[in-house]
Amino acid sequence: MSAVVAAPPKAAVERSAFQEGWATFARNRAAVVGLIILVLITAVALLAPWIAPHDPTAQNLALRREGPSADAWLGRDAFGRDILSRIMLGARATLLAAAGAVLLSGVVGTVIGIVAAYRGGIADSLLMRSMDLVLSFPYFLLAILVVAVAGPSLRNAAIAVGITYIPQYARVVRGATLEVVGKEYVEAAHASGLRGLRIAIRHILPNISAPIIVITTVGLALAIVSVSSLSFLGLGAQPPSPEWGAMLADGRQYVASAPHVSIFPGLAILATVLSLNLVGDGFRDTFDPTLR
Amino acid sequence: MLSYAGRRILQLIPLLLIISFVVFVALEMTPGDPVTLLLGQNASPEAVADLRAKLGLDRPLVVQYLSFVANAVQGDLGISYRSGREVVAELARTAGVSATLATTGMLIAVLVGVGVGILAAVKQYSIIDTVTRVGVLTLVSLPVFWLAILLIIGFSVKWPIFPAFGWGTYLHLVLPAIALSTYPLAVIARLTRSSMLEVLGGDYIRTARAAGLPERTVVMKYALKNALVPVMTVIGLQFGALIGGAVLTETVFGIPGMGRLMVTAIEGRDYPVVRGAVLLGTVVFVVINLLVDVLYKWVDPRQRGV
Numbered sequence: 187m188s189a190v191v192a193a194p195p196k197a198a199v200e201r202s203a204f205q206e207g208w209a210t211f212a213r214n215r216a217a218v219v220g221l222i223i224l225v226l227i228t229a230v231a232l233l234a235p236w237i238a239p240h241d242p243t244a245q246n247l248a249l250r251r252e253g254p255s256a257d258a259w260l261g262r263d264a265f266g267r268d269i270l271s272r273i274m275l276g277a278r279a280t281l282l283a284a285a286g287a288v289l290l291s292g293v294v295g296t297v298i299g300i301v302a303a304y305r306g307g308i309a310d311s312l313l314m315r316s317m318d319l320v321l322s323f324p325y326f327l328l329a330i331l332v333v334a335v336a337g338p339s340l341r342n343a344a345i346a347v348g349i350t351y352i353p354q355y356a357r358v359v360r361g362a363t364l365e366v367v368g369k370e371y372v373e374a375a376h377a378s379g380l381r382g383l384r385i386a387i388r389h390i391l392p393n394i395s396a397p398i399i400v401i402t403t404v405g406l407a408l409a410i411v412s413v414s415s416l417s418f419l420g421l422g423a424q425p426p427s428p429e430w431g432a433m434l435a436d437g438r439q440y441v442a443s444a445p446h447v448s449i450f451p452g453l454a455i456l457a458t459v460l461s462l463n464l465v466g467d468g469f470r471d472t473f474d475p476t477l478r
Numbered sequence: 479m480l481s482y483a484g485r486r487i488l489q490l491i492p493l494l495l496i497i498s499f500v501v502f503v504a505l506e507m508t509p510g511d512p513v514t515l516l517l518g519q520n521a522s523p524e525a526v527a528d529l530r531a532k533l534g535l536d537r538p539l540v541v542q543y544l545s546f547v548a549n550a551v552q553g554d555l556g557i558s559y560r561s562g563r564e565v566v567a568e569l570a571r572t573a574g575v576s577a578t579l580a581t582t583g584m585l586i587a588v589l590v591g592v593g594v595g596i597l598a599a600v601k602q603y604s605i606i607d608t609v610t611r612v613g614v615l616t617l618v619s620l621p622v623f624w625l626a627i628l629l630i631i632g633f634s635v636k637w638p639i640f641p642a643f644g645w646g647t648y649l650h651l652v653l654p655a656i657a658l659s660t661y662p663l664a665v666i667a668r669l670t671r672s673s674m675l676e677v678l679g680g681d682y683i684r685t686a687r688a689a690g691l692p693e694r695t696v697v698m699k700y701a702l703k704n705a706l707v708p709v710m711t712v713i714g715l716q717f718g719a720l721i722g723g724a725v726l727t728e729t730v731f732g733i734p735g736m737g738r739l740m741v742t743a744i745e746g747r748d749y750p751v752v753r754g755a756v757l758l759g760t761v762v763f764v765v766i767n768l769l770v771d772v773l774y775k776w777v778d779p780r781q782r783g784v
Contacts, residue, residue: 221606225692319496324763326722331756332746411621415726418623419741435626438730439643445631450625460619467615 217468220461231277240268251444272428290348295355295359303363317353342420362394394475403466495498556750576735583658595670617664662716714770
């Protein structure tokens with residue numbers, strides 16, 4: 187009975203909690219700046235084919251490695267392709283691969299975490315020991331191993347990065363679920379005869395979303411670095427597709443004569459990852475009451 | 479204490495067996511036949527069958543794995559498909575280079591990271607603190623390989639102080655070690671700062687100050703000792719990032735280390751070398767973290783009963 191009494195009107199609580207959270211987030215000015223940059227970068231990625239000033243694959247060997255100019259603001263690469271347009275299109279590749287990686291680790295890791303916490307016992311120890319096993323590899327080495335097995339491509343790089351990040355989700359979700367499972371509303375749901383999956387989706391997941399949001403933001407930042415690192419090594423995106431890490435790999439041989447070819451794609455990675463980290467810090471402050 | 483260390487070392491054996499099994503099976507699943515790689519497309523079927531038998535590739539997977547382990551324990555990790563040399567020899571040739579690079583990088587990260595972290599905590603809300611926090615966020619967001627390229631552009635091309643490429647002198651070590659150190663440096667600085675802030679708020683620090691001890695003694699002698707305990711664990715974990723970073727740094731600077739060896743081996747489908755390098759890297763990482771755990775118990779008496 188206590189659960190019924192304790193349940194306040196749902197909509198009112200959610201809105202005020204959201205507003206309160208937003209107020210906390212908005213007080214962190216760096217996080218807001220990060221969010222704005224992130225929205226801009228995402229918009230560029232989405233609209234890239236329409237707003238890119240040039241065809242990102244159009245070569246112009248006469249203008250190869252030309253520095254920044256009025257026509258090509260960020261200069262041209264070794265094949266005379268417009269770097270700005272390639273960065274814009276590359277945002278799609280890099281962001282999509284990173285998002286895919288985080289989606290993979292998020293879904294698998296969350297399921298593992300909830301099952302481990304909810305079932306307990308042997309399932310818990312088996313699942314968490316296998317997560318420990320994944321963590322005992324240096325993560326980038328593991329990613330390289332996966333790509334070595336699956337073959338180099340952007341998709342496989344995303345999968346590899348996704349696999350390495352599963353334990354992070356599993357651990358955080360397991361911890362958060364353990365805290366929630368003992369609460370009255372979960373017990374009430376259990377008592378009213380709901381089955382495991384329904385309880386997990388309707389009652390556990392919404393209540394552990396805060397830590398999930400935080401590690402997703404940080405995970406995206408890490409995934410962007412890892413995916414572009416793999417591409418840089420030639421284990422991710424393959425030429426001539428524009429991807430930030432791959433573009434850097436192309437520019438590497440011309441550091442002396444045409445440094446702009448490697449500077450700008452790296453700047454794009456830095457801006458994206460930095461804004462994600464800023465937003466992640468903001469979320470952490472928002473969701474972790476102990477830090478307020 | 480000793481029994482704890484002994485227990486941890488014993489736990490290492492099954493872990494290493496599982497790790498090696500994962501790595502072994504993973505690379506068995508790769509497309510492409512090593513024998514064709516070794517002999518070329520036009521080899522006669524007899525020669526292929528001959529070499530398969532010689533390499534033991536005609537045996538069941540489990541048997542291959544067991545003999546791999548038996549050989550590995552005796553320091554035999556197979557033969558490189560490309561160079562024909564022993565994998566162990568290839569690793570020995572390159573591991574020293576990587577170890578030098580990684581330890582130098584970690585040394586910079588620990589010294590600078592801890593120093594900056596202390597300073598930021600002691601001078602909380604000062605300009606040093608703000609710069610540290612912004613710096614930390616920037617450094618953790620910086621892709622190692624890009625930073626490496628920037629360092630080359632800056633200090634090899636624009637101001638030619640350090641060589642951009644190669645290995646051999648101390649000068650060759652500077653830029654790669656700096657590039658490699660940044661990520662762990664930032665993480666260590668951030669943790670030292672927060673850990674220091676927490677410790678500085680403790681009762682015994684107030685007592686020490688109330689007793690009239692100079693601030694320097696309070697910070698360096700009483701606070702730092704306790705603040706560094708959690709930092710230690712992170713140093714162990716950061717070796718993981720360092721091993722990955724070394725692969726990238728070695729690639730950019732053309733350093734003949736294990737990371738470079740591994741990447742070329744992947745490109746050339748030289749799986750025994752890939753397997754050996756991944757295994758060695760992981761074993762080093764696992765052992766370092768075991769040492770850190772044992773040290774952690776030793777340094778922090780509160781942990782000993784657990």
